Amino acid sequence: MMKKARKRDGWENRRIAVLLLGVLLLSLGNLPVKGDAALNTGGAPVNLALDKPAMASSAVSGREAGKAVDGSRDTYWQPASTDREDMSVHIQVELGSGQPLNQVILDLNRGDNLKAVEIDYSLEGESWSRAFTKTEGIRADGQERISFDAVTASQVRITLQLSRNLNVQLKEMEIYMQDGSSEIPVDVTELAFVKEDGTPFGNNDELSLEIGGTAPLEVRGRGANGEWAALPPHQIRYLADGASSTVTPDGTVTGRKVGATRIYAEASVGGKTVRSPDLWFVVKDEHEFEDAKYVAFTSFRHPALTQRIGEAAILEETKTLPVVMIAPNLSGSVSARWLRDGQSRGNLGTKTLIAGEDASIQLPGGMKVPGTYEIQMTFHMSDGGTYYDSLYYTVMPKNGVPDGQSRIAYVGKNGRMVYVPDYKGNRIIDFSHVGYQGGGVRLPDVQAEVAVEPTGGDDTAMLQAAIDEVSRLPRDADGFRGAVLLRSGTYFVGGTLRIQASGVVLRGEGKDDNGTIIRGTGTAARNLIEVGGTAGPSIVEGTETDIQDLYVPAGSRTFHVQDASGYKAGDSVIVRRIGSERWIHEIGMDHIFMRPLTGGTKQWTPFNLDFDRVITAIDGNRITVDAPLANAIERQWGGGKLFKATDEERIEQVGIENMRAVSDFDPSKTDTKMDNDVLDTPYYSDEDHAERFIMMNSVKNAWVREVEGYHFSYALVQVGRQAKWVTVQDSEMYDMVSIITGGRRYSLFIQGQLNLVQRNYTETSRHAYVIESRVQGPNVMYDNRATREYNTSEPHHRWSTGGLYDNVSARISVRDRAWLGSGHGWAGANYVMWNTEGGLVAQKPPTAQNYAIGHVPTEDGLNVRPLVPNDYDPRPREDGYWESTGRHVAPQSLFIQQLKDRLGQEAVDHLARTPVGGGALDVPELP
Numbered sequence: 001m002m003k004k005a006r007k008r009d010g011w012e013n014r015r016i017a018v019l020l021l022g023v024l025l026l027s028l029g030n031l032p033v034k035g036d037a038a039l040n041t042g043g044a045p046v047n048l049a050l051d052k053p054a055m056a057s058s059a060v061s062g063r064e065a066g067k068a069v070d071g072s073r074d075t076y077w078q079p080a081s082t083d084r085e086d087m088s089v090h091i092q093v094e095l096g097s098g099q100p101l102n103q104v105i106l107d108l109n110r111g112d113n114l115k116a117v118e119i120d121y122s123l124e125g126e127s128w129s130r131a132f133t134k135t136e137g138i139r140a141d142g143q144e145r146i147s148f149d150a151v152t153a154s155q156v157r158i159t160l161q162l163s164r165n166l167n168v169q170l171k172e173m174e175i176y177m178q179d180g181s182s183e184i185p186v187d188v189t190e191l192a193f194v195k196e197d198g199t200p201f202g203n204n205d206e207l208s209l210e211i212g213g214t215a216p217l218e219v220r221g222r223g224a225n226g227e228w229a230a231l232p233p234h235q236i237r238y239l240a241d242g243a244s245s246t247v248t249p250d251g252t253v254t255g256r257k258v259g260a261t262r263i264y265a266e267a268s269v270g271g272k273t274v275r276s277p278d279l280w281f282v283v284k285d286e287h288e289f290e291d292a293k294y295v296a297f298t299s300f301r302h303p304a305l306t307q308r309i310g311e312a313a314i315l316e317e318t319k320t321l322p323v324v325m326i327a328p329n330l331s332g333s334v335s336a337r338w339l340r341d342g343q344s345r346g347n348l349g350t351k352t353l354i355a356g357e358d359a360s361i362q363l364p365g366g367m368k369v370p371g372t373y374e375i376q377m378t379f380h381m382s383d384g385g386t387y388y389d390s391l392y393y394t395v396m397p398k399n400g401v402p403d404g405q406s407r408i409a410y411v412g413k414n415g416r417m418v419y420v421p422d423y424k425g426n427r428i429i430d431f432s433h434v435g436y437q438g439g440g441v442r443l444p445d446v447q448a449e450v451a452v453e454p455t456g457g458d459d460t461a462m463l464q465a466a467i468d469e470v471s472r473l474p475r476d477a478d479g480f481r482g483a484v485l486l487r488s489g490t491y492f493v494g495g496t497l498r499i500q501a502s503g504v505v506l507r508g509e510g511k512d513d514n515g516t517i518i519r520g521t522g523t524a525a526r527n528l529i530e531v532g533g534t535a536g537p538s539i540v541e542g543t544e545t546d547i548q549d550l551y552v553p554a555g556s557r558t559f560h561v562q563d564a565s566g567y568k569a570g571d572s573v574i575v576r577r578i579g580s581e582r583w584i585h586e587i588g589m590d591h592i593f594m595r596p597l598t599g600g601t602k603q604w605t606p607f608n609l610d611f612d613r614v615i616t617a618i619d620g621n622r623i624t625v626d627a628p629l630a631n632a633i634e635r636q637w638g639g640g641k642l643f644k645a646t647d648e649e650r651i652e653q654v655g656i657e658n659m660r661a662v663s664d665f666d667p668s669k670t671d672t673k674m675d676n677d678v679l680d681t682p683y684y685s686d687e688d689h690a691e692r693f694i695m696m697n698s699v700k701n702a703w704v705r706e707v708e709g710y711h712f713s714y715a716l717v718q719v720g721r722q723a724k725w726v727t728v729q730d731s732e733m734y735d736m737v738s739i740i741t742g743g744r745r746y747s748l749f750i751q752g753q754l755n756l757v758q759r760n761y762t763e764t765s766r767h768a769y770v771i772e773s774r775v776q777g778p779n780v781m782y783d784n785r786a787t788r789e790y791n792t793s794e795p796h797h798r799w800s801t802g803g804l805y806d807n808v809s810a811r812i813s814v815r816d817r818a819w820l821g822s823g824h825g826w827a828g829a830n831y832v833m834w835n836t837e838g839g840l841v842a843q844k845p846p847t848a849q850n851y852a853i854g855h856v857p858t859e860d861g862l863n864v865r866p867l868v869p870n871d872y873d874p875r876p877r878e879d880g881y882w883e884s885t886g887r888h889v890a891p892q893s894l895f896i897q898q899l900k901d902r903l904g905q906e907a908v909d910h911l912a913r914t915p916v917g918g919g920a921l922d923v924p925e926l927p
Helices: 081-086 460-471 581-586 894-903 905-909
Strands: 054-056 088-108 114-122 129-134 143-162 170-176 190-193 205-210 214-216 219-222 228-230 237-241 245-247 252-255 259-269 272-275 279-284 296-301 323-328 332-340 343-353 359-361 371-381 386-395 409-411 417-419 448-452 482-486 489-493 497-499 504-508 516-520 527-531 558-560 572-579 607-619 622-625 640-646 651-663 670-674 677-684 692-696 699-710 715-719 724-729 732-734 748-750 756-758 761-763 769-771 776-782 785-787 800-806 812-814 832-834 840-844 851-853 881-883
Touching: 081 088, 088 114, 129 143, 143 259, 190 259, 190 272, 205 214, 205 252, 219 259, 237 245, 245 259, 252 279, 259 581, 296 371, 296 386, 323 332, 323 343, 323 371, 332 359, 343 359, 343 371, 417 894, 448 460, 460 482, 460 489, 460 497, 460 504, 497 504, 527 651, 607 776, 692 699, 699 715, 715 724, 769 776, 769 800, 776 894, 800 894, 832 894, 840 851, 840 881, 894 905
Parallel strands: 205 279, 448 482, 482 504, 489 516, 497 527, 504 651, 516 651, 527 692, 651 699, 692 715, 699 724, 699 732, 715 748, 724 756, 732 761, 748 769, 756 776, 761 785, 776 800, 800 832, 812 840, 832 851, 851 881
Antiparallel strands: 054 088, 088 143, 088 170, 114 129, 114 143, 190 219, 214 252, 219 228, 237 259, 245 252, 259 272, 259 279, 296 323, 323 359, 332 343, 332 371, 371 386, 409 417, 558 622, 572 607, 572 640, 607 622, 670 677
16 A cells, blocks of 8 residues: 555557658749748758847846747746836847748747737848738637748747736747648648547547657548548647646657646648647656655555545454555664554554665554554654654444444544544544634624714715724723724715724624615725735744654644744744645646636646644644644655744734625626526626625634625625634625626635634525635534525635535535636545535545535435536546435534534533624713
8 A cells, every 4th residue: 555666557658650741842932032941841841930049129037039939948038027018029030041931830828918919020120011910819828820921031020919918928939931732731620649540539538658758649630521631740730738748849749757748739721720639648657756755655564454545444353453564765764652542552663674675563462452543653764854654543442333423523432522534644624723713712792982873975984984093092901992883774885994903893783674784886896895904924934844744644733843943832833735746646637628618727736735823832843733734744745844924914803793785786787697507587697886795804813793795796705815713603695696607606705714604694606605725724614504506615626625514504516626617626625514405516536535424415406416527527536435425413513512522512602693782882982
């Protein structure tokens, strides 16, 4: 089971024979051209611009004009940002003597910012003529092949007229004289890569290469007769999307590094671009994990013990004990000890390790008693480093798990949760650290300092002045300045209200028809209330230290660092999980098929997950933080780092409560579109009005409660990326107004970490309870309900981690979203759906798990299903961990039980719904 020992499939030795065309006799015909010959009459036309002198309207240092004609797509010309201000940039190449030419090829970083491409030419450098202007059909991907009537030139200038002031990068500019006698026949309507027998590859077929291996490609075209025929090679353009393989102009693919690359070909036929289906090259290296940087790989040797991420490693009592196996990439030594249920039980000795030679550790017979066992290993290696790793297995109780409970997360004899981890220690996360003040703290009732009433006109300025007045007051011992009380009535708000100071509460006198109503007027798309700025915690320079564990499991709060001397308990820190390029390949996110029909799918690039935490304890170089990590930190996939952080930009102790918000809209605007479907009944679709009621930006220890929203296009509450410890509860969203399509109707939207959304209700959402991409959980959706849904509650895209849907009644999906959006891919990892109801999809992403425990399907959820596998992408995806489908389990709420375990029943009681304000609290203390 050791990763090192897993062999990759070898190079399949597939080489696609290239049909060599006869030498094409090229002629200049009657062109009135003198000077050096522009055509290579023995083969393909010559790139006239290659390595010729070039100049440009401007250039960023290191990205000069010559980089666009150097034959490498790893370099590029980039004009200065100031040069783009007049929405026009140009590059010019000197060809030397007069040359005939009729084609320009441009490889730009993008084309969706172009209004026109102008090609001018000159013979003497003084007078210029226009060869071609392209304004229609400009490609969004920046891949332009422009043909025109032949001209003779010694200088060529390309001017890019911009439609948007966005960055311009020209990777390569090629100039050719193409001979009409070798054009592709105009009846060719399809291109395809072909196999050795001449039959075409299918779309998204896959070939393998080793690093340094090569494979030649042949492209054929199919014309009116239906036959696949050879094409002039120099008329074919090969393109690569990905960095693991490269392809030369003649169609030779070379494996560069482990990963997947999409190869496709294009040709100009009758003035139109014809494109081949995609062919994928996957590069493998059977020795890749033998590098010293990986230190060692550990696993069990046992005939029956499950050793897969996210699957409980359970050892039956009658079975023999496993043997610990170590495959070291460095020489050194390893010492080990064993623990049962977190308590140290004994040492397992020390062994010498020799790089490349497997070693083993025998376990004592006492490790068969029921409990969860951890074998902790400390490595002292020849590189001078000390590293750590652990393996886990569980012997289940003799009487098994109590009836009606989950086998991997149940209440034990002591009344506390028991978790059964996988062999690396990954387990269901403790979600109890979410919400106001880190969980289990009653939302405060804050004294009103100022009270206001509606003016009958636009109240934006009046309300902002009241907020600013309270914002200038001193903070009390609990961190509050006071509340602004909005007396009952309707307040017209044509702008945005902003809370920029800590300790300010905005409170109304109820959310019913007779309460406080904020009416968003006008046609501006905006937020009605914004809390905090945009800057979150920042890393303190010079505090970086490496995490020394080979594997920190999901759900862990402890890890080892190289040097803990600069840290202390109470420090705010960033725990960084690095996701390397190699990890992106492991989870298949460099191998996402293009979106059918429209394309535009973007493969993932490496990214980090920065967990915002506080140190609670330090023991030597062992760090404990306040809340669990929602994703494993794996040296194999990039490892991790620890940094000190400052939190000065966040405001705190802010609340918005007890009011209704309504957005005006134009009821004359209606539609029937719903994503890719059409509804029978028109709905209101105006989008020129308020988008969100509340936007929580850079804020912590904050709350929204007892609010009600109508007609917003985007969200009732959005908790932004810099928000932490926010509670949103006891609120409702009704009758959203927008087109029903992507980027709209996310009623309760979480982007930050350690946030709680509880006891809410939504109607007419697309994504009612939704968590954004690359979110560092935990985050909790507890006791919520959604009806009249147009899509699912979900982690929306790109590896959101550590979410809990607990007692949620809604359509929910945690899946590979593949090409949806621009390549959403694996949307969620280490999610738990506990006693949910409705439709549910839960798939298992590579290197992680998703859990569906106690889910009860309903008829309303029957249309919730995986996107892939399907006919277009039949590659298998694993289901997540499913248990007790059709019957709820005990405890009724995982979140509530976890909170009780950690802080006691009083903390659970603090979550109860209570009256807001009233009495003396609503009597202002300021005149």
